[in-house]
Amino acid sequence: MKTASIIAIGNELVEGILVDTNSKYISKKLLEYGYKTKIIKTLPDDLDLLVKEIKDSLETTNLVVTTGGLGPTEDDLTREAVSKALEKKLIFDENLSKKIIEKAKKFHSYVPKIVERQAMVIEGATVLENPVGTAPGMFLKTSKSTILILPGPPVEMIPIFEEALNLIEKENKIYQRRIKTINIPEAVLVEKYKDIIYKYKEVNVATMASHTSGVELRFTGEKALVDEIVNMLSEKLKDYIYAFDDKTIEEIVFEKLLSKNKTVSFAESCTGGLVSANFVNLSGVSKVFKGSIVAYSNEVKQRVLNVNSKTLEKFGAVSKECVEEMAKGVSKLLDTDYSVAVSGIAGPTGGTKEKPVGTVWICAYSRENDIFMTEGFYFKGNRQTIRNRSTLHAFDMLRRILK
Amino acid sequence: MKTASIIAIGNELVEGILVDTNSKYISKKLLEYGYKTKIIKTLPDDLDLLVKEIKDSLETTNLVVTTGGLGPTEDDLTREAVSKALEKKLIFDENLSKKIIEKAKKFHSYVPKIVERQAMVIEGATVLENPVGTAPGMFLKTSKSTILILPGPPVEMIPIFEEALNLIEKENKIYQRRIKTINIPEAVLVEKYKDIIYKYKEVNVATMASHTSGVELRFTGEKALVDEIVNMLSEKLKDYIYAFDDKTIEEIVFEKLLSKNKTVSFAESCTGGLVSANFVNLSGVSKVFKGSIVAYSNEVKQRVLNVNSKTLEKFGAVSKECVEEMAKGVSKLLDTDYSVAVSGIAGPTGGTKEKPVGTVWICAYSRENDIFMTEGFYFKGNRQTIRNRSTLHAFDMLRRILK
Structure with a gap:
């Protein structure tokens, strides 16, 4: 199989400001096209270092993909670094410059002169149009390797990369x-x-x-x-x-509901809307999903979801009894066939000896059969981990009750 | 300033399965301790490649931090790779093995023998206890550099890394x-x-x-x-x-509400719970946040939030009129001083000529003064981008109405 390097460029990526999500997307696609990613290098806006690492990657892998550093400002060095690594000139493209300025005018009333830097093209490169922003991509074959230059923002990177895949010879899929x-x-x-x-x-x-x-x-x-x-x-x-394979638990649940022609709603406490937000990531979910109640306070649990005040007094909000009433309540209020309720202690505070941080109760409810599937969990980890695990298991319990 | 390399290890990271979030966390902390990250290398579970790149980093930077590849299974090669790069032996630590097995018993009723691999220690290394999982970290100074070996799961990596920072000589903060x-x-x-x-x-x-x-x-x-x-x-x-600096828009809004002793709720359509979920990421938010209504269907907008059916007929769900009624509705239902409502077309389907994909209306409402601040947006990007931008601007409008 052919090999690839991905080079993600930008101070923000090595200073702990931003997570590089592009490389995941790119490496996954490249694998489908028969390129195994041998290394992902994340580098600061440092010209010498960029030139050295781009050169090294051109020598050791069949394809080099760079992301970032194509903006209009002075710390955007990718064009210059690649031209130095390849020992090729950077040429100002008058026509491209006009196109870029025209496009920039659509976004902003005022177009600064520095935008023109984005019209500098490496000698011999194919310019790849950017359908979203102003920075174009570039594609260039050399004697040893191939280099693909992409902008950093995912929303601009993705469409240009998809286009460029047509230029890359399609290898045998693994x-x-x-x-x-x-x-x-x-x-x-x-x-x-x-x-x-x-x-x-x-x-x-x-x-x-x-x-x-x-x-x-x-x-x-x-x-x-x-x-x-x-x-x-x-x-x-x-x-x-x-x-x-690529199927997520949200997709599994979505398909099951769709095939049964049933609807669902969620009642969320500690997850605070995360279950719903993850479900809404899926396009078309309106066919089965009506809505949710984020009942973060006990007052909302009682008044909106109709949880009995005695339940809260006797068992607390993080209990089998409470999530069952929440699940039934949301199913009734939003008129859905199924519902899932989550209540737990995500921390870092709020834990007790009986109910330490990480204690989470989840109930999946089927209105048709008036069946409750209720489980208590104890998740390790920090606030975000506990909320993520709760969300995963909320979908898993919905999946199981839908069987 | 001293320099650092971060090496993130695992096939899942170069095959597009998982995003490396550890390096962001580590590089940010290292900067505070006077280490500038020169490169982040993401590598597959490939012994030769690992040995080569670890060696290279030990020679070119003052500190090398590895994450991942410390699990009990055969594709976990970090221990072996570092020992080869340093030309030091791997020694089985009987006592550590006992501790690991004891800990594993707490998690699972059945403890497989392969867990013992995690008790192999590089000659001369300080073992760093893992308070969450079974894989310990390691810390070792060599003549040229220092190496810190950490597990991959963030929930295990973070506490070990925080401990290890004490071992790293604290440099002048930049x-x-x-x-x-x-x-x-x-x-x-x-x-x-x-x-x-x-x-x-x-x-x-x-x-x-x-x-x-x-x-x-x-x-x-x-x-x-x-x-x-x-x-x-x-x-x-x-x-x-x-x-x-590090302040997020959610924190700004939280602090403003807290200082004014006011409460908030959200009514979400296209964001589907994302605004609420991001807010609940903050610990302690229950002091100001009561809950939200995710009104994904028009039926829920009408029945739960009391949006007028004529409003939906005449202006549609993505309109100034609808978000204003949603905002007022949720503020009344959940009894909060402020509220924000979001309704838009996140795509990829559902757009029209008048309201293309990316059209989003947001309303921030103040009950005390019965004031609406309502704005229409047109966001470029895919479904996730549009939902993220809507969420950012929902918090921004809440921030502005709180001024």
């Missing part, structure tokens, strides 16, 4: 399958099924645990061998598997 | 200030105030635009010079600045 599980620890899963998981030396196996998506197994290799392993595990792990 | 603005494009801001922004050659300036936090200016250098620039810009940009 074959990869992923199994996504929940409710089983990584070490237990791997130890128990190691004979199947590591059955073939030729199949590359990776395992990973995440608090937003559970434990995942990834198999890469020859189709027949990979499929054999995946088929065997599908049977053995059927109680734990919630999805395969 | 001085950095950040100015966060909204409602002014990056190029306009920089062009208009370039004489101030680039006043001192000795001050390092960086600018960045983000759809979750607006346009940011970052100044690094000598305290007196940086402060002078920041003071001048604070005056000139006062209509656009919403925060300085």
